Amino acid sequence: MPVHNGQVYLAEAVDSILRQSFSDFELIVVNDASTDQTASILDGIRDARLVRLTNESQLGVAASLNRGLAESRGRLIARMDADDLSVDSRLQRQVDFMQTHPSVVLCGSEAERIDAQGQHLRDIKRLHHNIEIRWHLLSANPFIHPSVIFRADAVKRVGGYDPNLRCAQDYDLWCRLALEGECANLPERLVRYRLHANAISATKRSEQMRVTRQKSMAHLVDSGVAGCQDQSELFLAFAARSGEPHRIWDYPRPQWNQFPEMVDRFFHCFDDPADDATAACRRCRQTIRRMVLRHVNHVGLNWGAAYQLFRLARRVDPEGMGMRQITSRSLRRALRRLPLRGSHKGNKAASLDEFASRHDPSRMVI
Structure with a gap:
């Protein structure tokens, strides 16, 4: 637990750890000057x-965490922040899980978001299966930092936290850890995650997004999903969330075909025949399909681009009901959001009917 001028919430945070039902641990608090x-x-x-x-001078979060890691004696290390709270069963639940899942190197949980006074704001859900987490990790952070527990030897193998980063140190570490083993999130709210004015996530959001994007691009290459930086940028354009830059139509449409190729490379890493792995792959492909089709709704696309996006969605999720059983009516509904081009401007309804009848995705052959 690193802390710098954390007097407001520190005692409560420490107490939430010391009263855990699991008691065989050491709590290392690094006072950062x-x-x-x-x-x-x-x-x-x-x-x-x-x-x-105690640090004689302020070293920052990453360096303080590395000092705590160096002093720790445990084989498992749980993270905690000085302004958050852990529920009484947190450590017991996570230790039990890590002991029964030796292939997992990193495990988080869901959380309850609370305000500065500790009042409930909302529940924070997280993906649970390794495959879904690994997909999400390619473009964003799938973990709540103060909820995680990880294996000490794995973290030390990858070099710990990067002290040169002012933010997103956790995402950078997760990207490196994911190359060492499996990841998981327990489907339980094991931490109470506080939102207040001085939180790093509130004051450094712009820089955090920039660093996260930079690390995403590197992780896409390191994990073998993207072959180069240009492919990483294209991947992130497809995965872009609301308000993020680098739209897919900034790239020539022939390059769009590289996206399903990257999706295939991702899934080739997983050959687990277990039922839960098959179900996770199914959910993951459905998510990717929806991600691709989301771009159809943008007013800047023309019909040809929309049709290509439907084809790409079919390629990333060939078994999806959304592509095999989509009707001309649902395609018309999507196309009505698009601007008309050329000779079609005079008769929108007729042109949409003609386009939809000729390009029914249920008959597509990829």
Whole structure:
């Protein structure tokens, strides 16, 4: 647990760990040169499991975490922030899971979002299966940082946190850890994740998005999904969320065909015949199909581009009901959002009927 001037929530955060139902642990708190009452609060806690480390000068979150990792003795390391709370069963649930799933190197959980006063705001859901998490990790962070537990040897093998990063240090580490083993999220709210004015996620969001994108591009290449930086950029254009730059129509349409090829390379990494893996792949392909079709709704696309997107969606999810059983009526509904081109401008309804009848995706042959 790193802390810098965290006197407001520190005692409550520490107490939520010390009262865990699982008791065989050491709690390492790294005081990053705090100038408030942080040191006094820690000195007032009488528990032999509490290990206090103090930085003489402020090193930052990543360097403080690395110092804690270097001093730790456990084979499993759970992360915790000085302004969040863990439910009493958190460590027991995660330790049990890691012991029964030796292939998993990183495990998080869902969370409850709370405000500065500890009042409920909303529940934070997360993907649970390794395959779905690994897909999400290609473009965004699938973990809540203070909810994770990881294997100490794996983290030390990949070099720990990068002290040169001011933000998104966790996402950078997850990308490297995912190359060492499997990932998971428990389907339980094991942490209470606080939102307040001084949170890093609120004050450095722009830089966090920039660093995350940079690390995403590198991870796409390192994981073998993308063959080069240009392919990484195209992948992120398809995966872009609301408000993000790099739209797919900034790229020549022939390049769009590289996206399903990258999707195939991703799934070739998983050959687990287990039922849960098959179901996870199914859900993942459905998500990718919806991601592709989402771009149809943009007003800047023409009909030819829309048709190509339907074809790409069929390629990434050939078994999906959304592509095999889509009707001309549903295609018309999507196309009505698109601007008319050339001679079709005079009769929108007729031109849509003609296009939909000629390009019914249920009859597509890829």
